[in-house]
Amino acid sequence: MRKLQLLLLLFFFGTLASAQVPVGYYNAAVGKSGEELRTALYNIIKTHNAVDYGYLWTAFQSTDKMESGYVWDIYSDVPGGTAAYYFAFGTNQCGSYSQEGNCYNREHTVPQSWFGDAVPMKTDLFHIYPTDGWVNNKRANFPYGTVASPTWTSTNGSKLGPCSYPGCSGTAFEPIDAYKGDLARGFFYMSVCYKDKNLGQTGESVFSGSELVAWARDMFVAWHEADPVSEKEISRNNVIYNNIQHNRNPFIDCPELVDYLFGSRTNEPWYPTCVDWIEIPENEMFTTSCSLYPNPAVGNVTIESSENQIVTVEICDLTGRELLSREGIGASTCQMDLGDLSAGTYFVKVRTLRTVEVMKLVVR
Secondary structure: OOEEEEEOHHHHOHHHHOOOOOOOOOHHHOOOOHHHHHHHHHHHHOOOOOOOHHHHHHHHHHHOEOOOOOEOOOOOOOOOOOOOOOOOOOOOEOOOOOOOOOOEEEEEOOOHHHHOOOOOHHHOHHHEEEEEHHHHHHHOOOOEOOEOOOOEEOOOOOEEEEEOOOOOOOEEEEOOHHHHHHHHHHHHHHHHHOOOOOOOOOOOOOEEOOEEOHHHHHHHHHHHHHOOOOHHHHHHHHHHHHHHOOOOOHHHHOOOHHHHHHOOOOOOOOOOOOOOEEEEEHHHOOOOOEEEEOOOEOOEEEEEEOOOOEEEEEEEOOOOOEEEEEOOOOEOEEEEEOOOOOOEEEEEEEEEOOOEEEEEEEEO
């Protein structure tokens, strides 16, 4: 079947270009929705190089190294400030510990007991981080959650105590806000990459089989939205793909996938706004019919389709985070008020009755 290649202009945007997603990596998932989309992503990422458990110590030196050279410990780090302590690779590797700041070890954000210590989950770096041994021990096998009345708090503000998130009961561990999105995207990855595994083998687990239970799913979606993908995650994703496991976390490459698999768009087919090239089957009848003006724009912008009625328009920043949107337009022309958008570069995703198109927008 002849295919039409659609170049997504995001390829030229500096932030997303650094993601280094191989051309065509997600092609098999394009146009799919719901469980079919989840299965397509599973087939893309499931086969990867499972490293030896002992190798994790070495891997951390390339996946979790701060610019200062110290271990990037999400349980002690103070973004924009000074942590109470820093660990040196190798030198401060656990060993024994009696208090916070003694040493770092291997934190399975999805605890090993939840999946029966099985491989390859046991060594999958997308959910394993170097963290303070004492804090890791405090977290134990408890789920992540929100904690309103902590019984214990780490030096960077991570909390342990009764879970206060609606639907959650028992003890939970709440990391600081700066890393909630990172951890959420790791849980989404595990739910997809191991959809054929049982990640819910203990009472503490937030999985039923490989499905996130409702309260955890909703909380992680909220964490994902509040803490967008960072350069730290992009770099870590690339290192794991290029040098270690040779698979990627789709939710770092394409944050919008969270909404398509776990949020409000689970019945919609996914046409990415986050990869360099995609191939669209001819029977989808994709054409290039949209334009926008003025560009650069001040105050408002007009989007026009020469062939089809416009259904929705989304204006997103360079991480894929939606900032403005209109739905149910039903006309060939749409004017968008740019509101309080700062001067800079954005992308506009236009969905018509028969096309999905992405255009670059500069706001002055």
